Amino acid sequence: MLELKNITKKYGNRTIINDLTANIKDNEIMCIVGPSGAGKTTLLRCISGLEKIDGGQFILDGKQFDPTTSENNVVGVVFQDFQLFPNLTVMQNITLAPELVLKQDKQTAQRKAQELINQLNLDGKESLYPYQLSGGQKQRVAIVRALAMNPKIICYDEPTSALDPNLRDEVARIIIDLKKTKVTQIVITHDMDFAKKVADNMLQVQPIK
Amino acid sequence: MLNYIFEILPSLLSGVTTTLQIFFLTLIFSIPLGIIAGVGLISKFKPLKAVLEFYVWIMRGSPLLLQLIFVFYGLPMMPGIQIVFPRFDAALFAFILNYTAYFAEIFRGGLQSIPNGQYESARVLRLSYWQTFRKIIVPQVVKIVIPSIGNEVINLVKDSSLVYVIGIGDLLRAGNVASARDVTLLPLVLVAIIYLALTAILTFILRRVEKHFSYWK
Numbered sequence: 277m278l279e280l281k282n283i284t285k286k287y288g289n290r291t292i293i294n295d296l297t298a299n300i301k302d303n304e305i306m307c308i309v310g311p312s313g314a315g316k317t318t319l320l321r322c323i324s325g326l327e328k329i330d331g332g333q334f335i336l337d338g339k340q341f342d343p344t345t346s347e348n349n350v351v352g353v354v355f356q357d358f359q360l361f362p363n364l365t366v367m368q369n370i371t372l373a374p375e376l377v378l379k380q381d382k383q384t385a386q387r388k389a390q391e392l393i394n395q396l397n398l399d400g401k402e403s404l405y406p407y408q409l410s411g412g413q414k415q416r417v418a419i420v421r422a423l424a425m426n427p428k429i430i431c432y433d434e435p436t437s438a439l440d441p442n443l444r445d446e447v448a449r450i451i452i453d454l455k456k457t458k459v460t461q462i463v464i465t466h467d468m469d470f471a472k473k474v475a476d477n478m479l480q481v482q483p484i485k
Numbered sequence: 486m487l488n489y490i491f492e493i494l495p496s497l498l499s500g501v502t503t504t505l506q507i508f509f510l511t512l513i514f515s516i517p518l519g520i521i522a523g524v525g526l527i528s529k530f531k532p533l534k535a536v537l538e539f540y541v542w543i544m545r546g547s548p549l550l551l552q553l554i555f556v557f558y559g560l561p562m563m564p565g566i567q568i569v570f571p572r573f574d575a576a577l578f579a580f581i582l583n584y585t586a587y588f589a590e591i592f593r594g595g596l597q598s599i600p601n602g603q604y605e606s607a608r609v610l611r612l613s614y615w616q617t618f619r620k621i622i623v624p625q626v627v628k629i630v631i632p633s634i635g636n637e638v639i640n641l642v643k644d645s646s647l648v649y650v651i652g653i654g655d656l657l658r659a660g661n662v663a664s665a666r667d668v669t670l671l672p673l674v675l676v677a678i679i680y681l682a683l684t685a686i687l688t689f690i691l692r693r694v695e696k697h698f699s700y701w702k
């Protein structure tokens with residue numbers, strides 16, 4: 277379980293998140309919803325260690341946890357614009373970090389990647405470069421790339437916003453399907469229908485006046 | 486006429502050797518130095534950045550010819566310093582200093598055009614800064630800068646003729662000497678043909694390099 281305790285985040289002297297407390301249970305899908313500017317992306321950046329928090333603490337499975345320094349890969353991220361590495365093939369995008377960070381040998385990394393590739397219907401795309409993929413395929417590569425690091429938690433920032441509206445159900449299906457891998461998922465969205473479809477739990481955030 | 490060409494060819498070829506020496510030595514030193522200075526130009530350490538910006542401003546803001554003259558004739562006259570370079574070393578020193586500045590600016594631009602999201606996406610995958618630089622940033626920057634580097638490389642071939650003013654026997658000098666001595670235009674035409682051949686070969690090589698990197702967008 278990931279506990280957020282009294283999290284506060286400021287940019288300069290502007291408070292974006294004030295004293296936020298929430299619990300995210302293992303293997304659940306937590307949707308963070310709220311209007312534009314409410315600080316959803318900011319919260320995700322704090323959880324994934326891209327921003328330092330100004331107050332409060334994260335507790336993972338009962339132990340305090342600092343996402344900005346944690347060596348092992350606890351939190352994976354699927355960015356709104358995916359941020360695949362354009363100079364690497366689909367396979368290389370996925371195996372780069374497992375090889376360099378987790379020190380898996382090439383065969384192991386590729387075998388694991390292949391399982392995930394098949395699971396997310398990307399087979400046949402292994403040697404393509406990101407520019408050769410559709411938006412939905414890019415997103416699935418980004419998901420596989422995050423999953424290949426065996427994170428406990430995976431965060432999505434607006435997973436439906438960069439895609440064709442009719443791909444929404446497909447994304448929902450993928451996210452719900454991933455529950456069987458035991459990963460905890462945090463999904464940011466301002467699409468209420470989508471949130472209702474996938475969420476086990478919802479967290480409302482509001483802009484601070 | 487053919488006889489005459491064969492007569493002056495050895496001196497022209499020895500001039501080409503000098504020109505190529507300056508060309509290759511300048512590239513060998515100024516590209517790596519340019520990468521380092523380019524990284525320095527985007528450094529968050531303000532004093533380093535300021536010093537490098539000043540250096541780039543001087544080098545790009547004043548004529549290379551002046552810099553050459555300054556290094557060879559000026560430095561020995563400088564009170565208290567009096568550095569005397571042999572001709573060739575002076576030329577090389579001035580060229581490396583000048584071209585490093587141009588390359589640094591090109592690499593700075595390339596580095597800054599990589600979106601921050603690439604660094605962040607590497608960071609959440611727990612790649613170290615060095616791993617990110619080597620596997621993700623450098624390959625992308627290289628692809629971006631190749632056309633601009635290519636332009637400078639072509640310029641360098643022609644700029645190398647500036648060493649003439651400090652009395653180095655490069656290709657242009659060899660041609661000019663022969664032309665003045667024998668009162669004929671032919672050596673200068675030959676010199677032009679040789680420069681054109683050199684730049685044509687380089688253009689061809691650069692195209693190939695660009696093509697090599699076109700496997701991703």
Ligand SMILES: Nc1ncnc2c1ncn2[C@@H]1O[C@H](COP(=O)(O)OP(=O)(O)OP(=O)(O)O)[C@@H](O)[C@H]1O
Binds near residue numbers: 311316
């Ligand atoms: N790097 C930053 N520096 C200063 N202020 C920032 C920075 N990033 C975000 N903000 C501010 O923080 C507030 C929350 O931004 P955030 O991107 O987290 O909102 P959001 O809930 O994700 O909105 P949206 O639904 O539009 O994506 C905004 O008012 C924004 O201007």
Ligand SMILES: [Mg+2]
Binds near residue numbers: 316317318
């Ligand atoms: Mg946002």
